[in-house]
Amino acid sequence: MKPVIVRNLHKSYGSTPVLRGVDMEVARGEVVCVIGPSGSGKSTLLQCLNGLEPFEHGEVIVAGQHVGWGPERGGARRRVPEREMTLARRRIGIVFQQFNLFPHMTALGNVTEAPVQVLRQQREAAEAGGRELLARVGLAHKVDAYPADLSGGQQQRVAIARALAMNPEVMLFDEVTSALDPELVGEVLAVMRRLAEDGMTMLVVTHEMGFAREAADRVIFMDGGVIVEQGPPEEVLGRPREERTRSFLGRVLRPETVTA
Amino acid sequence: MDFEWPIFVAALPALARGAATTAELAAVSILLGLVIGVFGGLARVSGMRVLNVAAIAYTTLMRGIPLLVTLLFLCYGLPSLGLLLEAKTVAIIALSVTNGAYVTEIVRAGILSVDRGQMRAARSLGMGWALAMRRIVLPQALRRVLPPIGNEAITLLKNTALVSVIAIPDLLRAGTDVMTWQANTFSPFAGVALMYLMMTLPLVALVARLEAKWRVA
Numbered sequence: 001m002k003p004v005i006v007r008n009l010h011k012s013y014g015s016t017p018v019l020r021g022v023d024m025e026v027a028r029g030e031v032v033c034v035i036g037p038s039g040s041g042k043s044t045l046l047q048c049l050n051g052l053e054p055f056e057h058g059e060v061i062v063a064g065q066h067v068g069w070g071p072e073r074g075g076a077r078r079r080v081p082e083r084e085m086t087l088a089r090r091r092i093g094i095v096f097q098q099f100n101l102f103p104h105m106t107a108l109g110n111v112t113e114a115p116v117q118v119l120r121q122q123r124e125a126a127e128a129g130g131r132e133l134l135a136r137v138g139l140a141h142k143v144d145a146y147p148a149d150l151s152g153g154q155q156q157r158v159a160i161a162r163a164l165a166m167n168p169e170v171m172l173f174d175e176v177t178s179a180l181d182p183e184l185v186g187e188v189l190a191v192m193r194r195l196a197e198d199g200m201t202m203l204v205v206t207h208e209m210g211f212a213r214e215a216a217d218r219v220i221f222m223d224g225g226v227i228v229e230q231g232p233p234e235e236v237l238g239r240p241r242e243e244r245t246r247s248f249l250g251r252v253l254r255p256e257t258v259t260a
Numbered sequence: 261m262d263f264e265w266p267i268f269v270a271a272l273p274a275l276a277r278g279a280a281t282t283a284e285l286a287a288v289s290i291l292l293g294l295v296i297g298v299f300g301g302l303a304r305v306s307g308m309r310v311l312n313v314a315a316i317a318y319t320t321l322m323r324g325i326p327l328l329v330t331l332l333f334l335c336y337g338l339p340s341l342g343l344l345l346e347a348k349t350v351a352i353i354a355l356s357v358t359n360g361a362y363v364t365e366i367v368r369a370g371i372l373s374v375d376r377g378q379m380r381a382a383r384s385l386g387m388g389w390a391l392a393m394r395r396i397v398l399p400q401a402l403r404r405v406l407p408p409i410g411n412e413a414i415t416l417l418k419n420t421a422l423v424s425v426i427a428i429p430d431l432l433r434a435g436t437d438v439m440t441w442q443a444n445t446f447s448p449f450a451g452v453a454l455m456y457l458m459m460t461l462p463l464v465a466l467v468a469r470l471e472a473k474w475r476v477a
Binding site: 050052082083086087089090092093094096098100101102103104113114117118119159162163166 | 391396400
């Protein structure tokens, strides 16, 4: 079963529809970048995938688990109980735009907290694993630092290590470089690129067209709560078929970076 | 002015015994009030209607009734219902339940002040609400509200003076006893005031120390 399956997903905030029938799948090891103007619903889509945002209609199956609504049986559907959602989230890693590191814990504490408290790993084992993960994101020298003493880029790399510590089946990235100073974006993208090369299944909501072009297997362009166009990056970013895609890319890409 | 050193000095042992009772009442009630306040605060933010309404009713009631009235009510009202409690027990209940109402609101404010992203991040790692609250949100919230909670503790310590009306031999009661026997007001009450002040100092120091220790965050 594919790690991410979304069928006919609908969601609105009050009377404002945000997602209007989204269908998509992500295959194991695939890296999918979701692009689109702000308000297009791409971040909301990600929040729905791990059940942080409820939605009204549709089927979402992530890491083999139904999220939000259970499978339809005889025309009836039931909400997935909170306890099952909590279990499902263990297999779904997410990294947020605002890092959301735990400020009262060191980098290592942030990374080991869930393995120890949720997975009941021995502290020594969790710390060994945590050090390894922090080394993997280039922060071996910062294990004992508190978030307040780290740069934005370093914090976001700790956040990636924290999500990886749960050994998730799929990683969701929610505009993870948008809150960073420009000179810190590269170090975070480099970590993500390596993760993609290692075969992680990734769904990346991003404004970084360069990253999408180089690292994505597939690019999805969303607008107005629906998927407008998708395909290999060289097609969607280089030869978009849809007018809406063309006009969006025309706005975000500086002329010199548009590929022929 | 009728201050006399001999009376002041002679009163000190009796005042010290009263102070010990006051300290005991205050320490137990502060701790109980803290426990009540943490659970009350959690009930307020739990998202469970029954708990929330119960907590609102509790804080409204206890913040709306003077502590002195609560004390007298429990002391003289409960026996008429057939419930006989020791005066000290009554005092501890009244003090901690009143204090707990204020601490409930402080803890609630503290929890609400923690960024929503903290709860989201904790939940996204597979933590249940209770675990996320206990490990992630509450530690940050309590750090932030340490100063107002310290204030409440000091207020409670001084409010223990009210228990002398239900015949508990606390510090104030020891002072009034000396006043009666010696027919001297100023000397014993100078000692009483001094001892209350001396008891608040360690509390202030404790709060300052905890604040410094939990600076990170």
